[in-house]
Amino acid sequence: MREVDARGLSCPEPMMLTAEVLKNTTEPVKILVTEPHQKTNVEKYAKDHGRTVVSNETKDGFEITIS
């Protein structure tokens, strides 16, 4: 599974990286972010583009699996 490590990056970089990877693949991808609002934004973006999302909290942020 492709993984995008967006931890610690300022907005809108996590969204831009997510958009880029989703544009290039329909395979499941894993996005790592630090802030709760970045998790919300990435989840919303993926859902708006017809993908399903499962998120888990990690010790330093969130792991969002988009399939």
Place this chain on the structure above:
Amino acid sequence: MNLSDSKKKLALAGVLSGLVAVCLAVFGNPVNMAFCIACFVRDTAGALGLHQAEVVQYARPEIIGLVLGAFIISVVTKEYRSTAGSAPMIRFVLGMILVIGSLIFLGCPLRMVIRMSAGDLNAWVALIGFILGVGTGVIALKKGFSLGRAYVIHKLNGGIFPALMLGILLLALFTSLLKASESGPGSMHAPLILSLIGGLIFGAVAQKSRMCFAGSIRDVILMKNFDLLTVIASLFVVMLIFNLASGRFVLGFNTPGIIAHSEHLWNILGMYAVGFAAVLAGGCPLRQLILAGQGSSDSAVTVLGMFAGAAVSHNFGLASSGTSLNPETGELVAGAVTSYGKIALIICIAVCFVIAFTNKREGAKS
């Protein structure tokens, strides 16, 4: 509780924030200012003695409330994250630029919207510059701009900035150490408790809604996403209704007494610098205060840069003057941008370009 997952909630957040601004305007904040981050940081810097402009010195409880409101709500809703390490000195400089540009125009993006809602056409002109500045920042982002990663650090670090704000509040409440203007904009303010409560509510709402003036336009240009713009539009509508209903709506360029000037090029360039710097810093002046409240030491450094920018603006005569009426002759005295202000602003814009096109994300093409 999440105010950012639907347009209706975002609109509600904008309405709530607008109502706070309306209350503050009614109860004594300067006409057509109500709530301005750059102006209030400048006033607070003056209260601390960082500059000696006697008419703009007052520890604005709104600024303290914003940070503490964001801190409290982020702790309660488990969104507090203590982070640091993303290019702090560049962020300090961007903070300086945010306020220097704002004080050339005479208002931050929040006040620009409030001025627009009161019919001040200078603010509409400045909006052009703000959109162009945000657009330039978006070009940099598309070319791979990044200030690098912040890292999770010990949770106490993120609480230091809110604690400093609390310290200023205690000094204001229990000592006479802070300077306070006896005339001019710094002397016009709502009662302290009301301003503090207004700041706390605004801070909490802004934290939950992710309110950001630069982000709203950035997301439209970059992602065709209108979510954040919904908050700003709602705030504008509430202020517009208030201004129309209370007879404060005056359409024109040279309106005396509203702390604004009509030097169009410099209004445009001032807000161009603010829009550009805000995108590079990851948020407008309001957003920086909110992020500092929810644990970001990088944003706290940006806010310290804003304080330094305010001090420099008044110590070195960079800030513009507003159009006013001569009390003796009744003549209109046009507000103006100073020569030093113009030079400083050109330097600020040049610095933004250097920062924008020399800091790249890992793996981005140079």
